[in-house]
Amino acid sequence: MIEVLKQNKELWDLFTKREEYKSHISDQYDRFPYYLSKHRNVLEPEVSKFLIENGLTVEYPDGKNFAVCLTHDIDCIYPYPTKISSMYNAAKSLKEREIKNAFNILFYKQKPKWNPWWNFNDIMALEDKYGAKSSFYFLTLNKADLDFGFRIEELEHEIGNIADKGWEVGLHGGHEAYNSLDVIKEKKKNLEQVLGKNVIGYRNHYLKFKVPDTWELLSETGFKYDTTFGYADMVGFRNGMCHPFKPFNLDTNKVVDILEIPLNIMDCTLFDYMKLDLKGAWELTKMFIDTVEKHKGIITILWHNTYMVGENLKFYEQILKYCYEKNAWMTSGEEVWKWWSKYMRKRITI
Secondary structure, three states: OHHHHHOOHHHHHHHHOHHHHOOOOOOOOOOOOHHHOOOOOOOOOHHHHHHHHOOOOOOOHHHOOEEEEEEEEEOOOOOOOOHHHHHHHHHHHHHOOOHHHHHHHHHOOOOHHHOOOOOHHHHHHHHHHOOOOOEEEEOOOOOOOOOOOOOHHHHHHHHHHHHHOOOEEEEEEOOOHHHOHHHHHHHHHHHHHHHOOOOOEEEEHHHOOOOOHHHHHHHHHOOOEEOOOOOOOOOOOOOOOOOOEOOEEOOOOEEOOOEEOOOOEEHHHHHHHOOOOHHHHHHHHHHHHHHHHHOOOEEEEEOOHHHOOHHHHHHHHHHHHHHHHOOEEEEOHHHHHHHHHHHOOOOOOO
16 A cells, blocks of 8 residues: 555655654644644545545444544643632533532542542443443653643552553653653653553653654654644644554655554644634534544544533533444544554555
8 A cells, every 4th residue: 555655746745744854843832733734635534535545445343334542631630729720610610500510629629539530430431331442641740840730650540440441541741752762761661660561552742743753752662553643723634544554754764663543633622722612613523523434434532531521521422422323433542553453454554
């Protein structure tokens, strides 16, 4: 497939993201944003479509029509560090008639189970209702690190419970990890010591990513897959793929030994970056799901634990329900990697 793709220069440049190699401009988080890209049509998986037209066939377990990779980045577990922020957010919940959530906000420190962001069991129970599993990516920051909010050791019981139930625990690299081999190794080791087993899945904080450098660092560190590769400021198919792929490094002229499961939709992209209301966000999300189903692809969705309250929680369940009714395989990044590595390796070499 890689040789076929090389024959189409436009799509080859899109697949490899050649434009990102030469870019000296980035946003405030050192990311290559959608607004800098010359490729504007990220609503269509142009590369995947081309590969299918040239012989790519895809199958999923139990005859499922397509796949949904469900993921959660755990950036915060303590929502309101000050009394003022507690009062403000409680009032906001009351305005939305979320009385129980408002009560929990005010008193969660006295009873941790009332903490609306300490909701890992609730997330798993909701997904299990629809026959789904997911991945949880945890930060493992030190006190001196930017955005430090908890010690990973505080969650030893929680992450053990997640893994024991068959969900995945992966690493959420901090602000510097995407660009530092030493930092990635340190954070991976921290999580593995608490979890008690090898960690194979990765996503970077704030979706920080450098093409192709981050892929090379992750491969060298021993990760089997990454799922950072998407735009923070726009939903879509960043390199035209709605299927997992092994990246091609234009500098070395070699395939990088890591599977990329590209990210397509993030909660805060819909509501914070794109400023969509619930109706608009659902219409766009539904369109993406239908597009991925049409191409028998995999849509990757990131829904933070901090978004699992109120209307945003209902929105996430709406996604689960819609995909369940369309006979989708809803699963974790780890399970996608296992399936793709075992059953799809001979069909596609990218």
